[in-house]
Amino acid sequence: MYYFAYGSNLNKKQMAERCPGSQSVFAAVLPNYKLVFVGWSRQWRGGVASIKLFQGDRVRGAVYKVTELCLRRLDSYLSGYNRFNITVFTEDDKAVEAITYIKAGQLEETKPSEEYLAVIQQGLRDWRLF
DSSP, rough: OEEEEEEEGGGGHHHHHHHHOOOOEEOOOOOOOEOOOOOOETTTEEEOOOOOOOEEEEEEEEEEEEEEEHHHHHHHTTEEEEEEEEEEEEEEOOOEEEEEEEEEEEOBBBBHHHHHHHHHHHHHHHOOOO
């Protein structure tokens, strides 16, 4: 199955640590959503990435091939997030079904820490999305 990452799991090193069996597959776009930073993470000392519906916008990210075991591991790392089935699009505009995580609850947008942003920025570089 496919997992669409848009936050710190874009970082290939972090993803390899969290899900050793995952495989990097392709960059993708999720239409009609936007990237936001919400809530407060003690680990990151700031807001964390999530997505929310926003007509006309898009979220750039990456797709990993994952196992059910990997998804269970992601469930534990991403506590406070819910799993959703989504459709993302490849660079060739091919529709692909994937799973992603969205932060649960009505959360206010908050500023992420520099450390957290650096992990995401490295992920963007890993996928050449910069």
